[in-house]
Amino acid sequence: MLTRLQERVGLLLLSLMSGVLLSPAWAMASEAAGVVAPVADGRPWWFWPLSLLGITFVMGIVAVLGGVGGGVLYVPIISGFFPFHLDFVRGAGLLVALAGSLAAGPGLLKANLASLRLAIPVALIASTCAIGGAMVGLALPTNVVQTLLGATILGIVVIMFTARKSALPDVKQADALSSALRICGVYTEVSSRETINWKVHRTPQGLFTFIFVGFMAGMFGLGAGWANVPVLNLMMGAPLKISVATSKFLLSITDTSAAWIYLNKGCVIPMMVVPSLIGIMLGSLVGVRLLKVAKPTFIRWMVIIILAYAGAKALDKGLGLHLL
Amino acid sequence: MSDNNTQATPEQVLYAVIQEKLMLAGLLLMFITFALYLLGIMDSVVPLDKISTYWRLPVHDYLAAINAEYLHAAHTPTGWAWLKFVGKGDFLNFLPIAILAGTTIVCYLAIVPGLFRRGDKAYGFMALVEAVILTLAASGLLAVGGH
Numbered sequence: 001m002l003t004r005l006q007e008r009v010g011l012l013l014l015s016l017m018s019g020v021l022l023s024p025a026w027a028m029a030s031e032a033a034g035v036v037a038p039v040a041d042g043r044p045w046w047f048w049p050l051s052l053l054g055i056t057f058v059m060g061i062v063a064v065l066g067g068v069g070g071g072v073l074y075v076p077i078i079s080g081f082f083p084f085h086l087d088f089v090r091g092a093g094l095l096v097a098l099a100g101s102l103a104a105g106p107g108l109l110k111a112n113l114a115s116l117r118l119a120i121p122v123a124l125i126a127s128t129c130a131i132g133g134a135m136v137g138l139a140l141p142t143n144v145v146q147t148l149l150g151a152t153i154l155g156i157v158v159i160m161f162t163a164r165k166s167a168l169p170d171v172k173q174a175d176a177l178s179s180a181l182r183i184c185g186v187y188t189e190v191s192s193r194e195t196i197n198w199k200v201h202r203t204p205q206g207l208f209t210f211i212f213v214g215f216m217a218g219m220f221g222l223g224a225g226w227a228n229v230p231v232l233n234l235m236m237g238a239p240l241k242i243s244v245a246t247s248k249f250l251l252s253i254t255d256t257s258a259a260w261i262y263l264n265k266g267c268v269i270p271m272m273v274v275p276s277l278i279g280i281m282l283g284s285l286v287g288v289r290l291l292k293v294a295k296p297t298f299i300r301w302m303v304i305i306i307l308a309y310a311g312a313k314a315l316d317k318g319l320g321l322h323l324l
Numbered sequence: 325m326s327d328n329n330t331q332a333t334p335e336q337v338l339y340a341v342i343q344e345k346l347m348l349a350g351l352l353l354m355f356i357t358f359a360l361y362l363l364g365i366m367d368s369v370v371p372l373d374k375i376s377t378y379w380r381l382p383v384h385d386y387l388a389a390i391n392a393e394y395l396h397a398a399h400t401p402t403g404w405a406w407l408k409f410v411g412k413g414d415f416l417n418f419l420p421i422a423i424l425a426g427t428t429i430v431c432y433l434a435i436v437p438g439l440f441r442r443g444d445k446a447y448g449f450m451a452l453v454e455a456v457i458l459t460l461a462a463s464g465l466l467a468v469g470g471h
Contacts, residue, residue, distance in 0.1 A: 045373045084380065085382055085383070087382055095425075098424060098425065099424060102346075103351075106340040106341070106344035107340075109336050109340035111332075112330060112331060112332040116335060117447070120451060121450060123454060124457075127458065128457055131457070138383070181446060181447075195330065252427070256425055256429070259425045260425055263425060264403045264466075266387045266401060268418070268421060269379055270361065271372075271414075272379065274417065
């Protein structure tokens, strides 16, 4: 009952806000005062925030249907096709991923699908390394970060293309570290009404991998779901549902640490962040409804192609080739 | 190893409840502050029609430019300096963003006592260290360097 009420309040707020944002009133208010100043590209100032709202709305739909986080689409696409500097795009990308994760986290935790016991040790490593990644990313020249971003996005495309998922990995025996930390749990599989006992293995290797995952999340402002899920599921052997839910929750911790570094460095422009958040959230709501009728395989291929192009574009920009 | 309990632990539920409340508060405030800014109800430091000339610049140049042209402060507005300008529409929007970014710290601090009370010292210690690390990141002490 309370959840439904909160959902309705959330929907109402989103509708009101998008109404304000889409209303020409705010643009016309400044036009009436005769202060619309075309910028270098000849477009009025409100063109880009409005475009951002539109594109992030589509991104929100595609992210849900393609089974990826908004952050991984946001940074390469917005940095590749919008006039915003990469510093601000990474700051906004982290906040987009953070907001999505904060919104999903409570439900996943209450349903016992996201595991706090699994997340706490992983998050400690990933969030610490995300701080390092953010600091390094902000200290490096933009073209170097753009080039590395392009290479990373193309790497993500390869992971998405090749990685197989395992609904219930076969974990014969929990390793010593996960046994000591009691990283295990029980959940009910709704489709089969089966009670699943799960445990994990290869915990030290998994935790070690999160050093790199966290670092890259901070450096590029990407949500790290693309890496979290394969590591939790394929390497550590957590069931797919637990891996996906814990990964989504994990982003709220990893991205928090990096987001603070970007925020404190001044890399946050509300005129970019708020339309992006509204667009992604509205798009996600529509995406969830479209999920029933959409063809996930087609959408997933579309996401892979979009990301491949955005990755190539970032490489092109970073290396100054100007081929795309 | 497992206790066959499909219910979330008390710490997990507490974490979820706090996260939900702070997230909703942050989002609600974000909508309000952005409407105040966008509709021109509150003055902003950087006029709306000028913002697009700055977002193409690297952050260092952006901060230097808005400080030179509008803020005239002794230092560029990094760290928590935005609090000084919170009476302006654009800087007011940092308040809900800070609430959203601070949510995880509050959640972690809330579960620490329960973890220690239940004798879960390893997790209590890890949660405490995480809260310290996130607080350090939030403090602005780590925001050094730049290009």
